[in-house]
Amino acid sequence: MRALRRAILAMGVGTAVAAILRLRGSGGIPPRQGKWRQLSGPDFR
């Protein structure tokens, strides 16, 4: 009985944490380095 209560509690805590992360986290776009540079005349010679 005690083990069952602990399992239910653990599942509840896990669900709550996952729900918070899911709702608050945007997923977002990962950070990146570098940038785009437009190619112009000299690049085509």
Place this chain on the structure above:
Amino acid sequence: MSTVAVIGSGVVGRRIARQLTASGFVDRLILGARRPQRMHGFVRQLVDVDIEVIAPGPLPAADVTVLAQPSGGHTELAEEAIGNGSHVVSLSDALNDVEGLLSLDSTAHKADRSVIVGAAFSPGLSCLLARHGGERFDRVEEVHVARMGTGGPSCQRQLHRARTQQALERRNGSWMKRPSGTGRELVWFPDPLGAKDCYRAALAEPVLLSASFPEAERITAKVAATRRDRLTAWLPMLRPPHKDGGPGAVRVEIRGVRDEIQTTEVIGAIDYPSAAAAAVAAIAAEWSLLGVLPSGSWSLGMLDDPLPWLQELENRGITAAVYEGLSNT
């Protein structure tokens, strides 16, 4: 007297007609339209050239025939045009069209005519960028093309079909068929479009680029898609396509060896796909008229020197960009 026939008067076909009219190389322009009676207003905008509008039927005699109509049947039309003694510029991005047009190589050589395959945005500009980027390598190992955006409604319908057909990829010297909608990859397109999830689809670039990069272990092509695109890919189009599916972008990632160092090069472009496709096709038609292009059936990725094309596109306002920052790995 130079005559160009533009078969297909949708968004891209009209843009091609405008560019050809403005080029000064064309004396007579024949426009093929499904409903010629709807072309009066457009024809009035084109000045300084003789314009004729024709309904679907036998191809007219012309020095260059630009096939800008919806995908499918381009091979048969190209054969007919070659029979008329015409150069051919095809904008189709359908795999069966592309493979059929490439098979016309010997016919085109015998007739001393050029058949330019996939002269559009993607394929087309994408092939030019891949060719240009690949020249900087001692050995190209992988080429990965990604695109987003479409041209007119026909282009959107073709992409809708491509999302359910089998994608063709080059792997270790052989062809592999993979299911469309798989292979999710977050691709960074040139700003401001930014990052989009891209998936496999039946795209033509691997077929068109394999001749230029015979040593490449992998050649792939993916297209940006939303969850709704993937969910509804198996259904008929649920709403009419947009008049213009832009803005769009193309991104080519090339991996290989340069100066004995493993290197990755990323090159791309952003524009309205219909505008870029029209510019590429118009250049192909104009240079075919001038007789400066090789005979046979080929794609822009098979060119020895893509620079004149990229320079001319830059003159027409279509610029490429290179991604700097993580080039060497």
